[in-house]
Amino acid sequence: MRRRLLPVVAVVLGALFVAGRGAGSQGPTGVPAVAASSETDPGRLAAQIGCPVCHGQRGESPLSNIPSLAGQRSAWLEARLQDFRHLGRIGGEGVMPRYARNLSDQQIRALAAAYSLDPLPVPPRVVQASEVARGQTLYEQGDPARQVLPCATCHGPTGGGTATPLIPSLTGQHAGYVAYRLGVYRHLPARQGEPEVQAMRTVARSLSDADIRAVAAYAEQLPARSFR
Numbered sequence: 001m002r003r004r005l006l007p008v009v010a011v012v013l014g015a016l017f018v019a020g021r022g023a024g025s026q027g028p029t030g031v032p033a034v035a036a037s038s039e040t041d042p043g044r045l046a047a048q049i050g051c052p053v054c055h056g057q058r059g060e061s062p063l064s065n066i067p068s069l070a071g072q073r074s075a076w077l078e079a080r081l082q083d084f085r086h087l088g089r090i091g092g093e094g095v096m097p098r099y100a101r102n103l104s105d106q107q108i109r110a111l112a113a114a115y116s117l118d119p120l121p122v123p124p125r126v127v128q129a130s131e132v133a134r135g136q137t138l139y140e141q142g143d144p145a146r147q148v149l150p151c152a153t154c155h156g157p158t159g160g161g162t163a164t165p166l167i168p169s170l171t172g173q174h175a176g177y178v179a180y181r182l183g184v185y186r187h188l189p190a191r192q193g194e195p196e197v198q199a200m201r202t203v204a205r206s207l208s209d210a211d212i213r214a215v216a217a218y219a220e221q222l223p224a225r226s227f228r
């Protein structure tokens with residue numbers, strides 16, 4: 001755990017420095033809030049705020065614990081940014097709220113649309129083929145004996161998710177981030193959050209740690225295996 005978190009801590013601290021230089025105002029918790037901007041060109045706005053420092057130049061995050069945004073559903077990116085902005089759903093924790101706080105609806109739509117069109121990240125070389133294979137079986141078939149639902153039922157056979165209902169893409173997402181999010185869903189209290197959050201809580205609680213590592217490894221490799 002510590003080993004996986006250290007690089008993220010380093011980047012986050014670095015990014016706060018970068019963001020802090022241009023940010024004059026203080027947020028309610030005393031952390032620097034990124035200043036409001038009227039910029040609507042998504043590329044220029046992202047550069048101004050510093051999104052690429054963490055999420056990569058084209059939404060391909062360089063670190064396993066920070067999500068890639070490239071190729072993600074635009075509506076999902078928009079919903080998550082609105083959550084961070086309003087501290088809704090499970091968006092209140094971590095670094096994101098201060099980057100989303102001063103974005104307008106129009107800016108959020110523009111950023112979400114632009115990142116969704118960036119090409120899917122190239123999957124890293126497979127290091128544990130057996131883990132990926134086990135992940136594929138769980139992803140496609142689940143494990144009826146243990147009441148594990150197949151991820152494919154909701155996230156689709158190629159991992160692209162759906163627009164209605166809104167289900168995020170997992171294709172090419174960092175294994176570390178997928179595992180982290182499954183951990184978040186798993187530890188949510190019962191009855192907290194929207195029905196879709198509760199649905200993922202149920203799924204996450206049916207998975208063992210080894211299951212999580214396997215499906216996460218498989219999700220990261222999906223772009224090499226399928227087309228959306």
Ligand code: HEC
Nearest residue numbers: 012015049050051054066067077080081094095096099111
């Ligand atoms: C200091 C690093 C950092 C910066 C700068 C940053 N992010 Fe993030 N972002 C993160 C981390 C870490 C997460 C994961 C948060 C979590 O789930 O708790 C995240 C999550 C997200 C998500 C949710 C993705 C998903 O699939 O659930 C979106 C969308 C996002 N960021 C967009 C942006 C945009 C747009 C900007 C610039 C306005 C930005 N981020 C700036 C670190 C950063």
Ligand code: HEC
Nearest residue numbers: 149150151153154167168178181182196197199200203215
């Ligand atoms: C019953 C439908 C359903 C099934 C089955 C399901 N998911 Fe989900 N998943 C969802 C929904 C809906 C969301 C969005 C929840 C929210 O709003 O936070 C989601 C969100 C996620 C996220 C967060 C993505 C992000 O970018 O933050 C991950 C990771 C995830 N699912 C992984 C999985 C894995 C792995 C499996 C299989 C073991 C799985 N899901 C099975 C419906 C499902």
